[in-house]
Amino acid sequence: MESSPSTRLRRYSTWLWALRVAVTVAAVAYLFQAVSAGQFLAGDYAFLRLHQLGTTTADLLMVLALVSAAGLKWIARGPRAPFLITLAAMLVSQAQAATGAGRILWLHVPLGVALIGLVWALAWGTWTSAAWREVPR
Template sequence: MRWPFRIAMSTTAVMLFDQAVFAGQFLAGTFGALHTHRANATYSGIAVLVAAAAAVPLRWPGRGPLWPVLACLGLFGLIALQIVLGFQRLLTVHVPLGVAIIGLAAGLAVWSWRPDRVAA
């Protein structure tokens, strides 16, 4: 049951990490990276929704926790807020929120690869 979630969440985490790379490229003078940063933000939002859908079978019928679904939906909300802040150029909030989003996505990806616990 975990493989679809593992793949989706790991892909999402890599895409979100790439956001920092694209922002850094833009700040270093590669102005086309801003377009890539913007497009990847949209795709990252879609990827986290795919991860949320992949987390549903962990709960039903997998009888696992519900929180990964809710965490992915919360992460989607943060990404949506992040996109709005980026377009408004509120970098004092955009940058630290981006760091938090990357950390949360990485945490979910790491959790997805932890071994299943078997009930005794």
């Protein structure tokens, strides 16, 4: 049974908004990660715990973003790009967290910079990309 255009539009819009919110909040969380890391490296050791909690929070937000991107792709029949970019960001995030836990700072810091850029670009794309705003037929 084919759904009506208004149902498709509503479904697509719901998943797109869920993705927008999740990645935008995740982008802010990753920016906080840079701040907390800087404070820790400057000698305020209380920020290490905040940095660790920030990782968990950002990971949870990215799981929500991945679920939203999957819903946008497979339930609302939207574009594949948001899902693939979100999945890539999650993989970089896990590698970055692993290098941080292993105290491999020479790799942890550059991965963090790349991750922040990737998630901010993803957030920007969810709000501005005309291709992602088009409802599939």
